[in-house]
């Protein structure tokens with residue numbers, strides 16, 4: 001008997017060692033995979049951050065502009081058309097020529113003029129139109145540098161100048177400007193205050209952000225009420241039969257349909273059949289509604305199911321009608337969960353590109369949209385467009401826009417987490 | 428004891444297979460030879476508040492309550508006892524049609540409240556449940572303030588129109604539930620923050636705020652400690668002056684303490700109904716005796 005026991009103990013001992021080893025391997029495998037995941041995430045962040053941080057700054061050049069009415073060809077300051085048509089480019093060029101008097105040949109001059117962004121003359125015009133008393137005065141302005149100079153100057157500051165797009169002479173001019181303290185790197189407000197542009201230094205994300213907000217507003221306004229109503233009907237009212245089962249299975253399946261399919265559907269229905277315009281937030285919102293509805297319905301149902309049945313019984317037992325039970329007791333308890341689902345759905349919609357390409361929200365749109373029926377693009381599509389642009393300066397813009405998009409997503413997901421916490425604390 | 432439980436299971440199987448056998452021939456082997464033939468004792472009274480005849484309840488194909496006849500008198504406390512799973516809750520929930528909320532549940536037979544058939548197809552359950560209130564096994568206050576918990580019923584039924592009247596109803600209901608002194612200073616704090624016993628009394632206050640005629644209680648003390656239980660039992664005695672009370676309980680002592688009559692259920696059959704004293708001292712049926720002497724439970 002004792003012998004048998006001891007051998008049994010020995011056997012267990014031996015198998016235990018094996019088990020411990022297996023367990024250890026299992027743990028190590030888990031740790032490795034998590035580390036790889038985190039490392040990948042960090043690499044992504046570092047890459048995007050490293051590239052994108054430059055997008056938030058912009059090179060500016062200081063010029064003393066003589067707003068001479070002769071040069072501007074403005075003789076009557078009260079004639080709005082004349083003021084608007086003034087030759088602002090001319091005074092900027094004059095200022096540049098004055099700064100670099102040694103530049104004489106036509107070709108060199110053109111190169112010199114190209115240092116200042118094309119947007120400068122528009123800015124000058126806007127300023128003068130707002131205050132015509134400026135005409136006749138000499139004023140100092142900081143103008144945006146053209147993107148090639150911007151890239152060169154910023155890389156120069158970082159110690160690794162990118163010289164492919166600037167020649168010897170141009171570099172000398174930059175050096176002179178640096179010496180005089182007439183060139184500097186500042187915060188890139190244009191990035192946040194303007195729409196897309198073919199000139200990188202003028203391109204901003206405001207148009208895309210507003211487009212995204214308009215599109216999301218439509219999506220939220222449609223998908224949340226419809227999704228919640230569908231969830232309430234399916235969960236509380238629908239009879240449990242084959243048909244409702246079929247509907248349920250299909251909703252689940254729809255959630256897994258690739259989003260581009262919804263884009264095709266939107267193209268076929270909203271644009272081709274109903275004749276709605278392309279590239280507008282309304283249609284984008286409709287398409288994204290189709291895409292997010294399954295997610296919202298499913299999370300809303302989960303939230304409804306999580307409401308303890310005892311609460312329903314309590315209300316029904318008191319003589320509350322079904323609708324009163326739902327409106328007074330079930331919905332308030334399920335709402336945080338439903339909102340969480342909606343926010344996650346919105347975050348999904350915010351990051352969605354493919355279905356919007358299908359309905360033409362990929363167009364190059366300079367104006368910032370102001371209404372649901374204005375042509376617009378959205379953040380992820382803007383990122384896609386910029387990443388496709390050849391100008392080097394768009395590389396940092398792309399990453400900067402990704403950072404803004406990520407910021408929005410992180411904000412939304414944090415909201416979702418906070419709401420869920422609140423839900424958990426409830427009971 | 429284990430063997431006994433198996434026997435009970437066998438018996439149940441037999442019955443669910445052929446429900447017709449239930450009334451006359453569901454004899455189990457050995458000790459359990461007693462037959463369930465209708466109901467012995469005094470299931471009927473002269474001026475019944477609630478009159479139930481031939482009540483059968485099914486969950487899908489499975490029958491849970493078999494041809495129960497029972498009267499409940501005005502202002503009486505009737506307790507329902509029996510082994511777990513014997514259909515007490517199911518039967519109780521027929522009286523305010525709470526079984527309607529379970530899709531697969533089907534009720535047959537007639538139940539009359541003051542002569543009105545409550546299972547009539549056109550009958551609206553909302554006024555019925557205002558007349559027949561219910562207190563559940565697990566205290567289930569709404570996750571709202573104490574005040575709102577009590578005020579909810581009167582509000583939805585339009586029993587009061589002015590805020591001051593509502594305040595009065597809330598106060599008197601809480602007083603009658605013996606909770607007023609404990610909560611009067613924190614009517615705005617959540618009902619879910621009270622102790623278990625207080626929560627259950629809050630649920631009772633919530634129920635009586637609607638001024639029902641009948642209160643159904645399904646094991647109202649099963650989740651409470653002995654002191655909280657004693658308080659509720661006291662409360663039941665007081666409430667019986669104004670309400671008709673049907674209480675399901677798993678505690679025989681409780682049944683003995685609070686009720687006038689006691690009904691003993693066994694495997695979905697109403698075996699015996701008698702004065703509570705009689706049931707616990709000298710039951711008419713062998714099964715009842717077996718249960719109260721602890722031979723199964």
Ligand SMILES: Nc1ncnc2c1ncn2[C@@H]1O[C@H](COP(=O)(O)OP(=O)(O)O)[C@@H](O)[C@H]1O
Pocket residue numbers: 486491509510511512513514515516517518529
């Ligand atoms: N919702 C339900 N669905 C299906 N069967 C049920 C349901 N509720 C109770 N039952 C069955 O009905 C029988 C009686 O249950 P119940 O009335 O809860 O018994 P008790 O309250 O006496 O313990 C049990 O066999 C139980 O399994």
Ligand SMILES: [Mg+2]
Pocket residue numbers: 515516517645646
């Ligand atoms: Mg029960």
